Amino acid sequence: MLPRLHPAAFAVLSVFSCAAVPSHAQSATYSSTEPSAFREVVDETGRSVRIPQPVRRIVSLAPNLTETIYALGLQDRLVGDTDQCDYPPDAQKKAKVGGGINPSVEVIASLHPDLVLMTKSYNRLDTVHSLEELKISSYATDPHTVVNILSSVKTLASILGVPDTGVSVADDMEKRLEDLQHRIAHLPPKRVLFVVWTQPLISTGQHTFLADALRHAGAVSIVNSSQDWPQVNLEEVAKLQPDFLVFAESQPGDASREVEKLATLPGWKIIHAVRDRHYAVISDAVNRPAPRIVSAIEELARQLHPKAFAEKPPDANKETKKETEKENPVSRRLAFAPFSMNPSPWPHGHTRFTGGCLCGR
Amino acid sequence: MRPLTFRKLFFQCFLLAVILFFVVILALKFGAVPVSLYALGRDLLRVLLGQSSQISSDYGLIIQNIRFPRILLGIIVGASLSVAGTSFQALLRNPLADPYVLGVSSGAALGAILGLIAEPHLTLPPALGALLTPLCAFLGAAATITVVYFLGRRQGQIDSTTLLLGGVITASFLSAVIVFLMSTVNSSNTRGMVFWLMGNLSTSFQKSVYWFLAAGFLLATAVIYASANDLNILLSGEKEAMHLGVDVRRVRFVVYVAASLLTGLAVSVSGAVGYVGLIVPHIMRLIFGSDHRTLLPTAALGGAIAVVIADTLARIVVAPNELAVGAVTAVVGAPLFIYLLRRRVA
Numbered sequence: 001m002l003p004r005l006h007p008a009a010f011a012v013l014s015v016f017s018c019a020a021v022p023s024h025a026q027s028a029t030y031s032s033t034e035p036s037a038f039r040e041v042v043d044e045t046g047r048s049v050r051i052p053q054p055v056r057r058i059v060s061l062a063p064n065l066t067e068t069i070y071a072l073g074l075q076d077r078l079v080g081d082t083d084q085c086d087y088p089p090d091a092q093k094k095a096k097v098g099g100g101i102n103p104s105v106e107v108i109a110s111l112h113p114d115l116v117l118m119t120k121s122y123n124r125l126d127t128v129h130s131l132e133e134l135k136i137s138s139y140a141t142d143p144h145t146v147v148n149i150l151s152s153v154k155t156l157a158s159i160l161g162v163p164d165t166g167v168s169v170a171d172d173m174e175k176r177l178e179d180l181q182h183r184i185a186h187l188p189p190k191r192v193l194f195v196v197w198t199q200p201l202i203s204t205g206q207h208t209f210l211a212d213a214l215r216h217a218g219a220v221s222i223v224n225s226s227q228d229w230p231q232v233n234l235e236e237v238a239k240l241q242p243d244f245l246v247f248a249e250s251q252p253g254d255a256s257r258e259v260e261k262l263a264t265l266p267g268w269k270i271i272h273a274v275r276d277r278h279y280a281v282i283s284d285a286v287n288r289p290a291p292r293i294v295s296a297i298e299e300l301a302r303q304l305h306p307k308a309f310a311e312k313p314p315d316a317n318k319e320t321k322k323e324t325e326k327e328n329p330v331s332r333r334l335a336f337a338p339f340s341m342n343p344s345p346w347p348h349g350h351t352r353f354t355g356g357c358l359c360g361r
Numbered sequence: 362m363r364p365l366t367f368r369k370l371f372f373q374c375f376l377l378a379v380i381l382f383f384v385v386i387l388a389l390k391f392g393a394v395p396v397s398l399y400a401l402g403r404d405l406l407r408v409l410l411g412q413s414s415q416i417s418s419d420y421g422l423i424i425q426n427i428r429f430p431r432i433l434l435g436i437i438v439g440a441s442l443s444v445a446g447t448s449f450q451a452l453l454r455n456p457l458a459d460p461y462v463l464g465v466s467s468g469a470a471l472g473a474i475l476g477l478i479a480e481p482h483l484t485l486p487p488a489l490g491a492l493l494t495p496l497c498a499f500l501g502a503a504a505t506i507t508v509v510y511f512l513g514r515r516q517g518q519i520d521s522t523t524l525l526l527g528g529v530i531t532a533s534f535l536s537a538v539i540v541f542l543m544s545t546v547n548s549s550n551t552r553g554m555v556f557w558l559m560g561n562l563s564t565s566f567q568k569s570v571y572w573f574l575a576a577g578f579l580l581a582t583a584v585i586y587a588s589a590n591d592l593n594i595l596l597s598g599e600k601e602a603m604h605l606g607v608d609v610r611r612v613r614f615v616v617y618v619a620a621s622l623l624t625g626l627a628v629s630v631s632g633a634v635g636y637v638g639l640i641v642p643h644i645m646r647l648i649f650g651s652d653h654r655t656l657l658p659t660a661a662l663g664g665a666i667a668v669v670i671a672d673t674l675a676r677i678v679v680a681p682n683e684l685a686v687g688a689v690t691a692v693v694g695a696p697l698f699i700y701l702l703r704r705r706v707a
Contacts, residue, residue, distance in 0.1 A: 200563040235393040236681040238423045267427045267565030
């Protein structure tokens, strides 16, 4: 999910990252307290990694991984994260190592992490190499589907020494997804256009976890592209006429403003979904392959298939109550205990999204 | 100087206009929605007869609202960039001069990006919100032109070398600012920024924008064309031109401002479409000679043809996805430019 940067931007960024790599001589200084054991694992990019056990100090280089660490209840071991890691709000208070694309390797080293977590689509291989020079272990995830996200959570939990929590978090996500399927599986999927960017129009391809998340929400993207973030021809959209436009917004009101803007333009006016204001707005959690994506999927399903949710519990309050119960089963209460103090209990607080999505802000 | 016969000018322009017409027809035909030439001809006839209401089919809507406005945009952008390039090359007596070298495009791109960053923080009515980015791009271009113009002045006179160098330095400085913004600003809008740097004609605008662009293009081109003779004389050298009674300073200022206006207009709607302002005037000069009275109109038509072809390719090569038109012009333009350069040397 790396944004396609201008070549010059890459050049400049690589210069920064090269400058940040200290020499071998220095690297000895950075070695953390001698670990008692190592564990050999193959990460999701196929790289074999030696991870010191137990993992006491973690640096996360992607917002979705930070969220996963919090979901596993391991936030006390998180010693650093990126500028984009804004959820849960507590993550903003952690030591910052820079952006996900251009983190400061020096700052990472100064935090003496046992393990640095990364995501292939968001971070750069250069960072891995720089960390290798410093003998800092790193593990990369690479989820392409919602099922991948579940297994990714379990694997991470196992590496971090909390396999049971991982299983319970993943099982809960799975259960919620299954409940959702019971409600909407019999309905024909809505044909949607997921809008990443409007001018020019950028959507999501078929092989991203985002497209898979749409499928779980009872939607199918009209864009059939093998590229991950294709620029789509507006004519194609006018030809295929999606039932709904889907926006992931970081600030409330962004999407409705955008649609009103589009409705004034001749090219967009002829899209029925724009003309009739058929659009769904979900939190930008959908952009992050982390446990919270399930909430975003539920949100979208509710907007696309309101009937499936109206039938059984007719009372809206009941619905919310049921939801809260589902949020906090006994098995998970342990994992989320630190959030009970929080005014908006995670992972259901859709009110505070202040930017920072995985698509490379 | 050979006398300019109206017949010759008319013949050259007519030839290019016919080519442009066929290119536009082909551009209308190709795209995500297939259209037959017969249907196209029939509907074109209806439009000419004032019966456009009879075109009701879905594809008609697509062509009317998406494809045709886009081709129109390509024509204006291509013609503007090409005329601007021709003027800069004559003014600076440097065949390498074009809007990109002078930093004007980078300024416009930076303006657009600042607009993208600011937009979510301003509460604007939707119609104005859609205009904010192009407006900022134009302001960025105008500001850069002013700065580069003053950088290029030495003892009250514009010095070609200083101006070119000033432009190059300004361009690289502005690019650095853009990279800085892209890697630090935490905004959902950064995604769209990259596309401003590549040049793109897929943006949809309100009708008024097209009128504004067309009026700006005609005005600026007319101003430059009025000085076409002076530009010809300037080619033989500044002192010579002064001795022949040309008000060099006035011509420079007027043409410089008009050409910059053209660049600002083009970049504000399409981002940085490269090489058009560099290559097209060169080719037209090879074919039709370097008399600016014929070169300016032929370059305008040639630029329109080039950009419409490039954009059609950008639309159909990876359909239903798209390429940035700037990528197409750069891929074709850069080798062509090297070929022309080598030929000149030989």
